[in-house]
Amino acid sequence: MIFRLPVLTILFAFFATIASAGENRYLVRSPRALLMGDAYTSKAYDDYTLFYNPATLGRGSLVELYPINVDVGVTNVLDDMDRFDNFPKDPVPIADRIMGYPVYLHAGATPGIKFGSFGFSMFANNSTSLVLRNAIYPQIDIDYRYDRGFVAGYAYSWGQGGKFEKFNPFDKSKKKTTAGRRTSVGLSVKSIDREGLKGSFSLFGTTLLNEINNNSSDVGALRRALGFSKGRGWGVDFGAEHIISNGKDELAFAASVLDIGGTNFKKTEGTAPVPEQDMFMNAGVSWRQDFTLLDYSLSLDLHPMNRGLPLSRQLRVGAEIGLPIVRALAGFGEGYISYGLMVNVWVVKVMAGFYSTELGTEFKEEQGKRAVIYLSLLDFTFDI
Amino acid sequence: MLPWNLRKIVHHFFSTQEKLWVLFLIFLVSAGCGKSTDEKRDDAILSANILLTKQQCDAAISLLEGVGRDVNNVNYLKALASGYACKGGFNVLRFYQDDLPFIGNPGPMGGFSRFGSSASMTTPSNSAYNNLQTAINLLLYAGGIPTDEDPTPSRRANNFTFNEAGELNAMLMYTILVQLGRYIKFYGDTNASGVKAGGALTSECFTDYQNLDFAPASTSGSQYDNIVDFLGAGLTGSCNLHTDVGHPDLGTEGNYNIARMCQGVILMNNLLAIFPSVIAGIAGSNFANLSSLESTLNTAKASVETHTPGSAAAVNSVYSQTRCETLNASNDDFLQTYFLFIMETMVQ
Numbered sequence: 001m002i003f004r005l006p007v008l009t010i011l012f013a014f015f016a017t018i019a020s021a022g023e024n025r026y027l028v029r030s031p032r033a034l035l036m037g038d039a040y041t042s043k044a045y046d047d048y049t050l051f052y053n054p055a056t057l058g059r060g061s062l063v064e065l066y067p068i069n070v071d072v073g074v075t076n077v078l079d080d081m082d083r084f085d086n087f088p089k090d091p092v093p094i095a096d097r098i099m100g101y102p103v104y105l106h107a108g109a110t111p112g113i114k115f116g117s118f119g120f121s122m123f124a125n126n127s128t129s130l131v132l133r134n135a136i137y138p139q140i141d142i143d144y145r146y147d148r149g150f151v152a153g154y155a156y157s158w159g160q161g162g163k164f165e166k167f168n169p170f171d172k173s174k175k176k177t178t179a180g181r182r183t184s185v186g187l188s189v190k191s192i193d194r195e196g197l198k199g200s201f202s203l204f205g206t207t208l209l210n211e212i213n214n215n216s217s218d219v220g221a222l223r224r225a226l227g228f229s230k231g232r233g234w235g236v237d238f239g240a241e242h243i244i245s246n247g248k249d250e251l252a253f254a255a256s257v258l259d260i261g262g263t264n265f266k267k268t269e270g271t272a273p274v275p276e277q278d279m280f281m282n283a284g285v286s287w288r289q290d291f292t293l294l295d296y297s298l299s300l301d302l303h304p305m306n307r308g309l310p311l312s313r314q315l316r317v318g319a320e321i322g323l324p325i326v327r328a329l330a331g332f333g334e335g336y337i338s339y340g341l342m343v344n345v346w347v348v349k350v351m352a353g354f355y356s357t358e359l360g361t362e363f364k365e366e367q368g369k370r371a372v373i374y375l376s377l378l379d380f381t382f383d384i
Numbered sequence: 385m386l387p388w389n390l391r392k393i394v395h396h397f398f399s400t401q402e403k404l405w406v407l408f409l410i411f412l413v414s415a416g417c418g419k420s421t422d423e424k425r426d427d428a429i430l431s432a433n434i435l436l437t438k439q440q441c442d443a444a445i446s447l448l449e450g451v452g453r454d455v456n457n458v459n460y461l462k463a464l465a466s467g468y469a470c471k472g473g474f475n476v477l478r479f480y481q482d483d484l485p486f487i488g489n490p491g492p493m494g495g496f497s498r499f500g501s502s503a504s505m506t507t508p509s510n511s512a513y514n515n516l517q518t519a520i521n522l523l524l525y526a527g528g529i530p531t532d533e534d535p536t537p538s539r540r541a542n543n544f545t546f547n548e549a550g551e552l553n554a555m556l557m558y559t560i561l562v563q564l565g566r567y568i569k570f571y572g573d574t575n576a577s578g579v580k581a582g583g584a585l586t587s588e589c590f591t592d593y594q595n596l597d598f599a600p601a602s603t604s605g606s607q608y609d610n611i612v613d614f615l616g617a618g619l620t621g622s623c624n625l626h627t628d629v630g631h632p633d634l635g636t637e638g639n640y641n642i643a644r645m646c647q648g649v650i651l652m653n654n655l656l657a658i659f660p661s662v663i664a665g666i667a668g669s670n671f672a673n674l675s676s677l678e679s680t681l682n683t684a685k686a687s688v689e690t691h692t693p694g695s696a697a698a699v700n701s702v703y704s705q706t707r708c709e710t711l712n713a714s715n716d717d718f719l720q721t722y723f724l725f726i727m728e729t730m731v732q
Contacts, residue, residue, distance in 0.1 A: 134437060205550070206550035
């Protein structure tokens with residue numbers, strides 16, 4: 001009975017279009033997940049639950065508030081400082097210097113609330129990705145997105161295993177969990193207002209040069225001419241989770257389909273299509289042990305499974321080890337290592353680290369090195 | 385089959401529901417979707433551009449050719465043309481930085497022979513020249529224009545949007561400029577200063593000329609009676625006598641290499657058809673010297689038709705190599721006149 005919905009979802013997903021090449025552009029990513037190789041489908045029980053797997057809401061029997069959480073992501077320039085020594089001033093040497101160097105800027109916030117198995121989150125995410133490729137006839141690939149909206153989800157559970165039952169203000173992962181087995185399925189619905197511009201332009205071609213010449217004093221007109229557009233769309237996610245727990249040890253299996261069928265946008269401004277939010281199919285398994293003062297977890301994910309990518313690009317492994325106040329995070333995803341630290345002092349949670357993402361099509365084809373910083377304030381959890 | 389003890393463990397610790405869960409996850413994992421041809425092509429374009437960032441020309445070409453040519457996809461054509469241009473020694477950054485200052489220095493087109501890669505052509509079948517020509521042909525015949533039809537900008541525009549056609553024309557302009565530089569350097573035997581017949585050969589002209597009579601002045605308005613008359617007018621640099629010889633690879637009087645002469649005609653005609661619209665959209669004075677060539681070349685073309693009527697149809701407005709060779713297979717008068725009034729006067 002409970003397997004009908006996921007099977008139907010997967011069957012529906014087979015008929016959906018596979019997204020185009022390049023970086024996997026998820027709607028929102030958890031900084032913690034990124035520092036754990038993004039192996040998070042079965043572990044997403046923090047403020048980013050609704051962006052990974054709505055079934056994870058099935059763990060909830062508490063009220064959780066995440067009023068202020070922001071994250072900023074940038075290109076990891078520390079790994080490539082030589083590139084900026086004696087930086088040239090003329091256009092051609094500049095193009096030579098930045099050839100193949102991905103530039104990434106991101107800022108986002110996802111305030112939300114969970115009320116037992118119901119979750120609601122707002123989000124505002126702005127990210128820009130630029131990279132100049134092809135040394136023979138340079139192409140600048142631009143992917144700009146500014147998303148605002150909300151997502152609401154609910155999980156229905158059978159069984160009681162792995163539910164949080166006790167408030168611990170220091171770290172959510174150390175909350176005691178119930179013993180037993182539980183299966184949850186979750187569904188979420190979201191509304192997205194998207195501004196976007198996605199395209200590949202020849203650096204010495206007429207499109208870019210003409211538009212710059214014609215609209216040099218009007219940035220809005222320039223970006224519209226290059227394909228900037230706005231629109232609104234509704235998306236649906238589905239997830240499932242199964243947990244075997246004895247209260248301290250926990251084995252979790254999970255799968256989710258985000259933006260089932262791909263979320264399309266009804267255009268409200270611009271002439272080019274609003275970049276679609278691609279569908280992503282994810283599956284994961286995780287193991288966690290909690291020794292009260294020390295806990296650790298290991299997780300393994302495969303995603304996205306619906307884009308025809310090599311298995312090596314789908315494989316993600318994550319690990320974390322936690323002491324009171326401090327947690328160390330590490331992972332391996334798409335062939336690249338990630339690592340970081342999280343400090344959690346009462347109402348302040350700070351996290352920072354480095355990770356990489358694949359920008360090409362194949363395994364380890366083009367590495368996008370990035371750094372992320374996350375700050376959460378007044379994050380509270382209460383017993384119902 | 386699972387080993388006995390593993391099967392026992394699974395049976396002992398996992399319920400039927402959990403086993404179904406694992407089966408469901410295995411189903412998900414094994415359910416990777418295939419990609420359509422268009423998606424494979426998009427992947428190939430991205431991968432090729434990444435390979436070309438590292439100047440891995442052959443790998444990029446192999447990848448793009450492997451997914452099948454798509455003559456209607458501008459990004460595909462630009463990437464594949466980049467691959468062949470890479471093999472052909474072309475680089476637009478080098479063109480902007482090193483070659484651009486030589487346009488008009490010396491004028492009108494002698495400076496083309498001073499471009500960085502012009503001296504790389506040492507034989508008519510030079511591989512870099514051929515590869516760059518492959519890149520040019522991919523762009524010229526974009527949209528599936530048959531090779532025996534003229535790939536005019538208006539024909540290309542019929543198959544693409546305004547911006548897409550503009551993108552093709554821009555890349556064509558850069559590649560044709562570099563290719564024409566090689567052609568002029570090799571067949572004009574220019575020296576390091578861009579002066580014709582200053583190279584290693586003993587030739588003074590692009591090609592040998594028969595003393596072809598021009599149309600009578602009374603009916604056509606010709607200024608010169610015949611080729612010898614024009615060669616003596618001081619407009620053709622070192623090539624000023626009927627006895628002066630041309631590059632041996634372009635043939636001899638009455639036995640011209642039509643295909644190679646047509647290569648020059650096609651490069652020149654397509655450049656003139658493309659560059660005015662392309663540079664109109666480029667800010668700055670980088671192409672100021674090229675801009676002034678438009679009227680010079682149009683005047684020279686008009687002279688070709690005036691002196692040998694019929695040239696307009698046979699050479700001046702021909703943009704396809706195949707057509708040029710067909711139209712001039714049995715009569716080389718038009719090609720001789722074209723070379724005399726355009727090649728010899730543009731490169732002195």
